[in-house]
Amino acid sequence: MTENRKFHTVRGYQLLEQNKRLLTPAMEDYLEMIYRNSLEEDYLRVNSLAELLNVKASSATKMVQKLARLELVDYKKYGIIQLTESGKEIGSFLLHRHNVTETFLQFLGVQDRILVETELIEHNISIDTLELIDAFNQFIKENPEFAARFELFKKQADKIP
Numbered sequence: 001m002t003e004n005r006k007f008h009t010v011r012g013y014q015l016l017e018q019n020k021r022l023l024t025p026a027m028e029d030y031l032e033m034i035y036r037n038s039l040e041e042d043y044l045r046v047n048s049l050a051e052l053l054n055v056k057a058s059s060a061t062k063m064v065q066k067l068a069r070l071e072l073v074d075y076k077k078y079g080i081i082q083l084t085e086s087g088k089e090i091g092s093f094l095l096h097r098h099n100v101t102e103t104f105l106q107f108l109g110v111q112d113r114i115l116v117e118t119e120l121i122e123h124n125i126s127i128d129t130l131e132l133i134d135a136f137n138q139f140i141k142e143n144p145e146f147a148a149r150f151e152l153f154k155k156q157a158d159k160i161p
């Protein structure tokens, strides 16, 4: 992660904490997806967002309006959604949280429903645990022999359900 992204992620976490009671898991999912998309495309329309999230356009519109009321997105003309500075910061944290959680599950060897499992975990995890998991992921990346030993351990001990 670049320094700038990292700064956004930290700020994003602080902002998310402040907005905790206002942002539901579903709103977090929307923001994460809008942010993910903003890294690849310049603008996003409600219809495309609805498709990405597999929801009805009317539900997406309602949710985007809620995010706009919290000043996390701008949503005015032509159905185009744009992240505000705070929206970007929180979105950056949410994407980071998702990636850390998913990577950890990959290391464990979770295969089935890895995205569903990631979604279930990410909304409930504390920042302290997330940072530890992030450190653990880095550790495994830098020491692949431990990943290999873990694989062997699972096989030998018949730990695979």
Ligand code: CO
Binding pocket: 029, 032, 098, 118, 119, 122
């Ligand atoms: Co997610």
